[in-house]
Amino acid sequence: MENYTYNYPHPAVATDCVVLGFDGESLKVLLVERGVEPYKGAWALPGGFMRIDETAEQCARRELAEETGLDLSNLHQLGAFTAVHRDPRERVVSIAFYALARQRDVRGGNDAAKARWVEIDSLPPLAFDHDTILHEALLRLRRDIRFEPVGFGLLDESFTMPELQRLYEAILGRQFDRRNFNKKMLQAGVLHAAATDSAATVESHTMRRMDIGDLFASEEPHSQPGRRGRQFSFDAEAYARMKEDDDMKTEF
């Protein structure tokens, strides 16, 4: 079986994927429990070895689907992690990606037994150098969100302004003033008010505090007091137009 021979030693190449989600309160990351050594039983980022005929991105997407049932198209490369002893078995270079997932995508498709959403703020120790990778991903997300409308990838298609605000607060780790946040987002010109679909409104509201990590939740979410928020959605076309004109002036 030892079939592949080279004149010089070759490292193995793997990919790992940081998938982030948001449940209306806090950021989560999608982890899998390792079933084999090394780090058997520990939590790790989904990922695996790259095939010889696929790109790193294709690999990351395939491994993610295999291990978590999620098929995401918007993977962003974080970079290569190349510490010499990051894997005790052999020299492994990992190319890491990050991606954002919506509640809906997950609730529909995730049937992998070992995959779980874990609160970013209360993580177990992770296998390999995955803490480092995750940390990089968070830094990257915090940088990106200020200039590109990436945040919308974490919300349902239609969302309320307070939901959006909570997302920004969870990512950036600080509070914003409601009125100013509102104003700024609307001024950016990439949101449009959704048709006042009463059903959507109610659904969104009742699900606001659903924990997306609790895939087998038994408790029905119960409505909260308080006024409903108006629904908005992200206007990708407006953003594309804006980006052409501005090109590097856009800030979020």
Add this chain to the structure above:
Amino acid sequence: MENYTYNYPHPAVATDCVVLGFDGESLKVLLVERGVEPYKGAWALPGGFMRIDETAEQCARRELAEETGLDLSNLHQLGAFTAVHRDPRERVVSIAFYALARQRDVRGGNDAAKARWVEIDSLPPLAFDHDTILHEALLRLRRDIRFEPVGFGLLDESFTMPELQRLYEAILGRQFDRRNFNKKMLQAGVLHAAATDSAATVESHTMRRMDIGDLFASEEPHSQPGRRGRQFSFDAEAYARMKEDDDMKTEF
């Protein structure tokens, strides 16, 4: 000699390095002429295969020194380039870095025969996917320079405001108003006026239009008319202090 055998095919892992320089007028990139197939005779980024006991960054630094005589410490990873057929010989994944070099560093140390600085705006076709990598590096530099004081890595320790401005204009591809540029840079609080060392002033001025690519220049640079600029230098400590307080508000 075929000594290294694995159960599964392993790609080769290489690094490539985009070294950028500035001669007072325009951006240059450091290229080497390939002496072997494939792409023999074509220009390429300095780089080479990673050893099994070094990190990608160590590899990039070593290869850069071997091929160009430059020893740079501030390499920034751009990411991994993993197109399946980017190298016709075998599957090669390249981890790319970018770095900035000062005129002085180059004039002192570069004794590699085949390395040359080439104008960014008039590039020959490059080997492999090195055009893509270079393009990424430029995008990255343009993004970075707006938030971090990276530009100073391309100038001598002491420089004039117009020099700094020309650098920003070359990188970002647009013109700035002298007065506004001045004001903004001083307000940023990371520059301090250098002692009015007359010699330094004159030297800087006379060298302003030296072409750093012309390593064997025979023509002496001759002085230009026009007023001399005041000398400034980058205050790394002030920047470090500022970064701690602000942390994510800094814009350049």
Add this chain to the structure above:
DNA sequence: TCAAAAGTGTTCGCATTACACCCATGG
């Protein structure tokens, strides 16, 4: 003395910030 480059201050508009009251809903 002329040409080329550098230094300097003010005004205007826009974006960001701080801040307080009323409205809608469910329990």
Add this chain to the structure above:
DNA sequence: CCATGGGTGTAATGCGAACACTTTTGA
């Protein structure tokens, strides 16, 4: 009716953009 959360406007401030004349120097 009360608790919870959502919606809205205004005033002060700071930053970026536009803009012209004077000074220094080398030829």
